[in-house]
Amino acid sequence: MKIFGLSLLAASAILLGPMSRPGAQGPPARPTAEQNFLWYCIQCHGPRGDGKGVNNTAKLPVSPRNLTDGRDMAQFSDEDMTRTINRGGGASDLSPIMPPWGNTLSAEDIRDLVAHVRKLCQCQFDPKAKERFLREQGKMPAQSQALDPMKETSR
Ligand code: HEC
DSSP: OHHHHHHHHHHHHHHTTTTOOTTOSSSOOOOOHHHHIIIIIHHHHOTTSSSOOTTOSTTSSSOOOOTTOHHHHTTOOHHHHHHHHHHOGGGGTSOTTSOOOTTTSOHHHHHHHHHHHHHHHTOOOOHHHHHHHHHHTTOOGGGTTTSOTTOOOOO
Protein backbone atom coordinates (compact mmCIF):
# COMPACT_ATOMS: atom_id res chain seq x y z
CA MET A 1 0.00 0.00 0.00
CA LYS A 2 2.81 2.33 0.92
CA ILE A 3 4.52 1.50 -2.37
CA PHE A 4 1.26 2.20 -4.14
CA GLY A 5 0.94 5.53 -2.31
CA LEU A 6 4.50 6.47 -3.19
CA SER A 7 4.12 5.63 -6.83
CA LEU A 8 0.90 7.63 -6.93
CA LEU A 9 2.82 10.56 -5.49
CA ALA A 10 5.55 10.08 -8.08
CA ALA A 11 2.96 9.90 -10.84
CA SER A 12 1.27 13.09 -9.71
CA ALA A 13 4.66 14.81 -9.49
CA ILE A 14 5.26 13.89 -13.12
CA LEU A 15 1.77 14.99 -14.15
CA LEU A 16 2.05 18.26 -12.26
CA GLY A 17 5.56 18.82 -13.61
CA PRO A 18 4.76 21.81 -15.79
CA MET A 19 2.75 23.54 -13.05
CA SER A 20 4.62 22.94 -9.81
CA ARG A 21 7.83 21.40 -8.64
CA PRO A 22 7.41 20.12 -5.10
CA GLY A 23 10.64 20.47 -3.14
CA ALA A 24 12.32 22.76 -5.69
CA GLN A 25 14.29 25.72 -4.33
CA GLY A 26 13.15 29.22 -5.18
CA PRO A 27 10.46 30.16 -7.67
CA PRO A 28 9.56 27.40 -10.14
CA ALA A 29 11.28 27.70 -13.51
CA ARG A 30 9.11 28.72 -16.43
CA PRO A 31 7.94 25.54 -18.19
CA THR A 32 9.60 24.85 -21.51
CA ALA A 33 7.50 24.96 -24.68
CA GLU A 34 7.72 21.19 -24.87
CA GLN A 35 6.36 20.83 -21.31
CA ASN A 36 3.52 23.24 -22.07
CA PHE A 37 2.76 21.37 -25.28
CA LEU A 38 2.68 18.02 -23.48
CA TRP A 39 0.39 19.53 -20.84
CA TYR A 40 -2.05 21.74 -22.77
CA CYS A 41 -1.99 20.57 -26.40
CA ILE A 42 -1.41 16.81 -26.21
CA GLN A 43 -5.09 15.88 -25.76
CA CYS A 44 -5.89 17.02 -29.27
CA HIS A 45 -2.62 17.33 -31.18
CA GLY A 46 -1.01 14.22 -29.64
CA PRO A 47 2.43 13.92 -28.03
CA ARG A 48 4.18 14.11 -31.39
CA GLY A 49 1.90 16.88 -32.68
CA ASP A 50 0.52 14.68 -35.46
CA GLY A 51 -3.08 15.46 -34.48
CA LYS A 52 -3.70 12.01 -33.02
CA GLY A 53 -4.49 13.03 -29.46
CA VAL A 54 -7.17 11.21 -27.42
CA ASN A 55 -9.75 13.87 -28.38
CA ASN A 56 -9.35 13.04 -32.06
CA THR A 57 -12.40 10.85 -32.44
CA ALA A 58 -15.03 10.61 -35.15
CA LYS A 59 -17.29 12.72 -32.91
CA LEU A 60 -15.06 15.78 -33.27
CA PRO A 61 -16.38 17.77 -36.25
CA VAL A 62 -12.94 19.18 -37.10
CA SER A 63 -9.78 17.13 -36.59
CA PRO A 64 -6.99 18.67 -34.55
CA ARG A 65 -4.43 19.80 -37.06
CA ASN A 66 -1.46 17.60 -37.90
CA LEU A 67 1.28 19.99 -36.79
CA THR A 68 3.97 17.75 -38.32
CA ASP A 69 2.61 18.21 -41.85
CA GLY A 70 5.06 20.82 -43.14
CA ARG A 71 3.28 21.30 -46.44
CA ASP A 72 0.02 22.17 -44.69
CA MET A 73 1.56 24.14 -41.83
CA ALA A 74 3.64 26.35 -44.17
CA GLN A 75 0.45 28.33 -44.84
CA PHE A 76 0.52 29.78 -41.30
CA SER A 77 2.81 32.70 -40.46
CA ASP A 78 4.15 33.08 -36.93
CA GLU A 79 1.58 35.87 -36.58
CA ASP A 80 -1.23 33.48 -37.62
CA MET A 81 -0.13 30.84 -35.13
CA THR A 82 0.28 33.41 -32.35
CA ARG A 83 -3.26 34.70 -32.99
CA THR A 84 -4.73 31.19 -33.12
CA ILE A 85 -2.98 30.01 -29.95
CA ASN A 86 -3.78 33.26 -28.14
CA ARG A 87 -7.40 33.75 -29.18
CA GLY A 88 -8.45 30.34 -30.51
CA GLY A 89 -9.25 28.95 -33.95
CA GLY A 90 -12.27 31.24 -34.31
CA ALA A 91 -10.02 34.33 -34.33
CA SER A 92 -8.21 32.95 -37.40
CA ASP A 93 -11.33 31.80 -39.24
CA LEU A 94 -10.57 28.23 -38.21
CA SER A 95 -12.60 25.92 -36.03
CA PRO A 96 -13.34 27.22 -32.49
CA ILE A 97 -12.57 23.66 -31.37
CA MET A 98 -9.00 24.97 -31.23
CA PRO A 99 -9.28 26.70 -27.83
CA PRO A 100 -7.87 30.14 -26.88
CA TRP A 101 -4.86 30.04 -24.54
CA GLY A 102 -4.24 33.75 -23.99
CA ASN A 103 -5.70 33.67 -20.46
CA THR A 104 -3.74 30.55 -19.51
CA LEU A 105 -0.33 31.09 -21.05
CA SER A 106 1.89 34.17 -21.10
CA ALA A 107 2.89 35.93 -24.32
CA GLU A 108 6.38 34.44 -23.82
CA ASP A 109 4.97 30.93 -23.46
CA ILE A 110 2.94 31.39 -26.64
CA ARG A 111 5.96 32.75 -28.53
CA ASP A 112 7.94 29.67 -27.44
CA LEU A 113 5.06 27.37 -28.45
CA VAL A 114 5.05 28.90 -31.94
CA ALA A 115 8.78 28.11 -32.18
CA HIS A 116 8.01 24.58 -30.92
CA VAL A 117 5.34 24.11 -33.60
CA ARG A 118 7.88 25.30 -36.21
CA LYS A 119 10.17 22.49 -35.01
CA LEU A 120 7.31 19.96 -35.22
CA CYS A 121 6.41 20.94 -38.79
CA GLN A 122 10.02 21.59 -39.83
CA CYS A 123 8.57 24.32 -41.99
CA GLN A 124 8.82 28.03 -42.63
CA PHE A 125 5.97 30.33 -43.56
CA ASP A 126 5.35 30.27 -47.31
CA PRO A 127 2.97 33.03 -48.49
CA LYS A 128 2.33 31.02 -51.66
CA ALA A 129 1.12 28.07 -49.58
CA LYS A 130 -1.22 30.42 -47.70
CA GLU A 131 -2.65 31.73 -50.95
CA ARG A 132 -3.04 28.21 -52.34
CA PHE A 133 -4.90 26.94 -49.26
CA LEU A 134 -7.13 30.03 -49.06
CA ARG A 135 -8.01 29.59 -52.74
CA GLU A 136 -8.81 25.91 -52.16
CA GLN A 137 -11.23 26.98 -49.43
CA GLY A 138 -12.74 29.66 -51.67
CA LYS A 139 -11.29 32.51 -49.57
CA MET A 140 -8.91 35.04 -50.97
CA PRO A 141 -6.14 36.41 -48.70
CA ALA A 142 -7.48 39.98 -48.70
CA GLN A 143 -10.82 38.75 -47.35
CA SER A 144 -9.50 36.73 -44.45
CA GLN A 145 -9.61 39.71 -42.02
CA ALA A 146 -13.25 40.45 -42.80
CA LEU A 147 -14.60 36.92 -42.41
CA ASP A 148 -16.84 36.06 -39.50
CA PRO A 149 -14.40 34.73 -36.86
CA MET A 150 -16.95 32.29 -35.43
CA LYS A 151 -17.84 30.75 -38.77
CA GLU A 152 -17.12 27.03 -38.99
CA THR A 153 -14.95 25.95 -41.89
CA SER A 154 -16.19 23.04 -43.92
CA ARG A 155 -13.01 21.01 -43.35
C1 HEC B 1 -9.57 20.76 -27.82
C2 HEC B 1 -8.62 20.37 -28.84
C3 HEC B 1 -7.37 21.21 -29.04
C4 HEC B 1 -6.43 21.57 -28.12
C5 HEC B 1 -6.39 21.22 -26.64
C6 HEC B 1 -5.42 22.32 -28.83
N1 HEC B 1 -5.75 22.41 -30.16
FE1 HEC B 1 -4.69 23.37 -31.63
N2 HEC B 1 -6.11 22.88 -32.99
C7 HEC B 1 -7.24 22.15 -32.73
C8 HEC B 1 -8.02 22.03 -33.94
C9 HEC B 1 -9.35 21.29 -34.08
C10 HEC B 1 -7.31 22.72 -34.94
C11 HEC B 1 -7.70 22.88 -36.41
C12 HEC B 1 -8.65 24.02 -36.62
C13 HEC B 1 -9.07 24.11 -38.08
O1 HEC B 1 -8.31 23.66 -38.94
O2 HEC B 1 -10.18 24.62 -38.35
C14 HEC B 1 -6.10 23.24 -34.32
C15 HEC B 1 -5.14 23.97 -34.98
C16 HEC B 1 -3.94 24.40 -34.42
C17 HEC B 1 -2.89 25.09 -35.14
C18 HEC B 1 -2.87 25.43 -36.62
C19 HEC B 1 -3.69 26.65 -36.95
C20 HEC B 1 -2.95 27.96 -36.91
O3 HEC B 1 -3.56 29.03 -37.23
O4 HEC B 1 -1.75 28.00 -36.61
C21 HEC B 1 -1.88 25.32 -34.24
C22 HEC B 1 -0.54 25.97 -34.51
C23 HEC B 1 -2.33 24.79 -32.97
N3 HEC B 1 -3.59 24.25 -33.12
C24 HEC B 1 -1.59 24.82 -31.81
C25 HEC B 1 -2.05 24.39 -30.57
C26 HEC B 1 -1.29 24.55 -29.34
C27 HEC B 1 0.10 25.16 -29.24
C28 HEC B 1 -2.06 24.01 -28.35
C29 HEC B 1 -1.75 23.97 -26.87
C30 HEC B 1 -1.43 25.23 -26.21
C31 HEC B 1 -3.28 23.52 -28.95
N4 HEC B 1 -3.24 23.77 -30.29
C32 HEC B 1 -4.29 22.87 -28.25
C33 HEC B 1 -7.61 21.60 -31.53
C34 HEC B 1 -6.93 21.75 -30.33
